[in-house]
Amino acid sequence: MRPWAAIALAACGTSAAAPPRPAPGAAPVAARLPSTPGVLAPSLVQIVGAPGGDRATGAMLADVDSCASCHPDAAAQWSASAHSFASFGNPIYRANVELARDELGRHASNHCAGCHDMPLATDGLMAGDIPSDDLRAHSGVTCRLCHGVQSVTKDGNGSYVWSRAPIEAPDLNDPASIARHRAQVSVKSLGTELCVGCHRGFLSPDMGAGMPVHLTGLDEPGAWRSSAWAGNGMGRVDAVQPKNCIDCHMEREPASAAEYGAKSGTIASHRFLGGHTWMAAMRGDLDQLHRTQAKLEGIASIDVQPAPLVAGGARSFDVVVRNLLVGHRFPGGVLDIQDTWIEVEARDAAGRVIAQSGQAHERDARDEEAHVLRTLVVDEHGEVLEHHEMAKFRTQIATQTIAPRDASVVRYALPEGVTAATVTARLRHRSRTLAMQDEVCRAAKTATGQKFLAGAKGARDVVLDPCKPQPITLIAETTVAVGAKSTDSPSSWEREYVHGMALVAVVTERLDEARAVLEQALHDAPDGSAQAMVLVQLAWVADKQGRADDALALVAYARALLAPKSPAVLDAIAAEAQMRVWKFDAAVAPAAAAAKRAPGNAAAWTMLARCYGSVGDDADELAAATTGLELAPRDPDLLRSQATALAALHRPEAPAALAAYDRFRSPDASAELRISCAADSARCARDREQGSTIAMHVVH
Numbered sequence: 001m002r003p004w005a006a007i008a009l010a011a012c013g014t015s016a017a018a019p020p021r022p023a024p025g026a027a028p029v030a031a032r033l034p035s036t037p038g039v040l041a042p043s044l045v046q047i048v049g050a051p052g053g054d055r056a057t058g059a060m061l062a063d064v065d066s067c068a069s070c071h072p073d074a075a076a077q078w079s080a081s082a083h084s085f086a087s088f089g090n091p092i093y094r095a096n097v098e099l100a101r102d103e104l105g106r107h108a109s110n111h112c113a114g115c116h117d118m119p120l121a122t123d124g125l126m127a128g129d130i131p132s133d134d135l136r137a138h139s140g141v142t143c144r145l146c147h148g149v150q151s152v153t154k155d156g157n158g159s160y161v162w163s164r165a166p167i168e169a170p171d172l173n174d175p176a177s178i179a180r181h182r183a184q185v186s187v188k189s190l191g192t193e194l195c196v197g198c199h200r201g202f203l204s205p206d207m208g209a210g211m212p213v214h215l216t217g218l219d220e221p222g223a224w225r226s227s228a229w230a231g232n233g234m235g236r237v238d239a240v241q242p243k244n245c246i247d248c249h250m251e252r253e254p255a256s257a258a259e260y261g262a263k264s265g266t267i268a269s270h271r272f273l274g275g276h277t278w279m280a281a282m283r284g285d286l287d288q289l290h291r292t293q294a295k296l297e298g299i300a301s302i303d304v305q306p307a308p309l310v311a312g313g314a315r316s317f318d319v320v321v322r323n324l325l326v327g328h329r330f331p332g333g334v335l336d337i338q339d340t341w342i343e344v345e346a347r348d349a350a351g352r353v354i355a356q357s358g359q360a361h362e363r364d365a366r367d368e369e370a371h372v373l374r375t376l377v378v379d380e381h382g383e384v385l386e387h388h389e390m391a392k393f394r395t396q397i398a399t400q401t402i403a404p405r406d407a408s409v410v411r412y413a414l415p416e417g418v419t420a421a422t423v424t425a426r427l428r429h430r431s432r433t434l435a436m437q438d439e440v441c442r443a444a445k446t447a448t449g450q451k452f453l454a455g456a457k458g459a460r461d462v463v464l465d466p467c468k469p470q471p472i473t474l475i476a477e478t479t480v481a482v483g484a485k486s487t488d489s490p491s492s493w494e495r496e497y498v499h500g501m502a503l504v505a506v507v508t509e510r511l512d513e514a515r516a517v518l519e520q521a522l523h524d525a526p527d528g529s530a531q532a533m534v535l536v537q538l539a540w541v542a543d544k545q546g547r548a549d550d551a552l553a554l555v556a557y558a559r560a561l562l563a564p565k566s567p568a569v570l571d572a573i574a575a576e577a578q579m580r581v582w583k584f585d586a587a588v589a590p591a592a593a594a595a596k597r598a599p600g601n602a603a604a605w606t607m608l609a610r611c612y613g614s615v616g617d618d619a620d621e622l623a624a625a626t627t628g629l630e631l632a633p634r635d636p637d638l639l640r641s642q643a644t645a646l647a648a649l650h651r652p653e654a655p656a657a658l659a660a661y662d663r664f665r666s667p668d669a670s671a672e673l674r675i676s677c678a679a680d681s682a683r684c685a686r687d688r689e690q691g692s693t694i695a696m697h698v699v700h
Helices: 005-011 057-061 074-077 090-104 108-114 175-185 191-200 220-225 245-249 277-281 286-296 434-444 447-460 492-505 510-525 528-544 548-562 568-580 582-599 602-612 618-631 636-648 654-664 670-680 682-687
Strands: 046-048 150-152 160-163 200-203 217-220 252-254 265-267 299-304 316-323 339-347 353-357 375-378 393-399 407-414 421-430 473-483 693-695
Touching: 005 074, 074 265, 074 407, 074 510, 090 108, 090 277, 090 434, 090 447, 108 191, 150 191, 160 191, 191 200, 191 220, 191 245, 200 220, 217 220, 220 245, 245 693, 277 286, 277 473, 286 473, 299 421, 299 473, 316 339, 316 421, 316 473, 316 492, 375 670, 375 682, 393 670, 407 492, 434 447, 492 510, 510 528, 528 568, 548 568, 568 582, 582 602, 602 618, 602 636, 618 636, 636 654, 670 682, 682 693
Parallel strands: 046 160, 407 693
Antiparallel strands: 150 160, 200 217, 252 265, 299 316, 316 407, 339 353, 339 421, 375 393, 421 473
């Protein structure tokens, strides 16, 4: 019996009670079907009119100078932000949107315009040639757009309602006029939801025949909402202070005396700092660049740990990266052209470099010796796409980006005969891959590209050079001795815990590696709280290995250590462990408890809907599925549960629900394309799994 088992058995089976069910005779739960495109189809933007003929135009949307007269600080910060360069004045965006317009038709580019080009789209300009010298093409996401949004849904692709009513300029000598202005522009009631409409995106057949599949792209809100930062984490015991989009990306800055939006001498920053170092660098904005790099430094950690299992005498070590501070996946944004990577070098006792991988000066995204934190997307032939060619997207092969507070691991093999070395591992960041930059640079040098660069100079008084080298940011670095036991760097329970947590994501055949590391972490854990954190990860291992009784015992032990607190992860593991061995009756109560404790986590409702469906409780399956669909309106598992429940209940919405599932489910060819990609590409074969092994390049 393992050391934790005896203590756990006494508490085994303890779980929170299920939440109360709807009262008998209550009105039936309404089906929840995904929204359809709006007036700017295929985006989901809705526009409401203004009284009479007084309606805001694209030119009014593009007018930031009027706002700057009372809000100079906000306007200046915005002018440095990626939001202000979201449209055709951004050479990166222009290269991609023009490609989509060529391949899918100009109408399809409203898919992009709902978030990137509202000054143009409002006036109907997306259907024709975009004027290169028009301020509307160089304004992006403006003051009057965000502060004119009336409501937002969680769909994405521009799922907001915008009012055409012109914003009233206040009379600074009239308190009533000022109050009316503040009420009109206030988005306080929307809070962080204001960001959701555009920072969740997907491709769909609504874009035309050239896009036959539905693919989810960026989903910052979904990742945040399901994380510990929103109080809905279900992956680990993880206490962090709650934070949302505004807390992280609109931190308060000192304000000048001229800024009327200031409160107590500060203003919520309109720089919207994130990871876009390239946009700041290409226009020579060193202040914005340095602020962005400072925000990136330390947001993730990197560590080097001995590999738990060494085969054939080869010396290997694991590099572990953890997303510490990013509230969504890291890196975020458009995942297929991100360029954050691991750089490793090994030195001998004399300090000479003997092996390396991912050196910045000689690599790009196609370098098969480097581990890059990005998503691989392929075309209909299984070929990896390097230039964000949306019309060719057919499925995602795998993602190596890291969820909030999660960790990933990569194994590195030292050259044959090397038994000890000093290893330095670095996590480096560049906004976009070099392959993508080559394409953007090429497009900028064309006659049309030159016109838009000249237009940016005329409209915004900025000089853009997308061909200059991108800045590289060092996010984290560590140096550790590996090899002979006399030189191995001492570990700690925290490092072992994160290492083990990262190994939990590897394929089932390797899960004993995670088990070995975590059992050592449990042995070294200094107190009950630390032990509970480790026990939870051991329970995930047991669950994935089908050892349901062990998983439940580990959960019970952790629950006893954490009492009276009982985080949702304990219920999630208890439910998953029962479900994996087909004990759905026993899984219902912990699944319901997990959903109650993490109500913003769509995965919790997916799990609960599956439980109810498996025990034939159609009404509760529908209730769980529709609750989850409010959070993730196009989640295929939730759509399937909804359709199944509606059909079983003989509801008239069943055919429409089934059609919605069929429309938004995973593409039929996904498995075939993954196999094809792995067969033709060593990088694809390696990166489709977590915890892959990279042979370091020998330095002679």
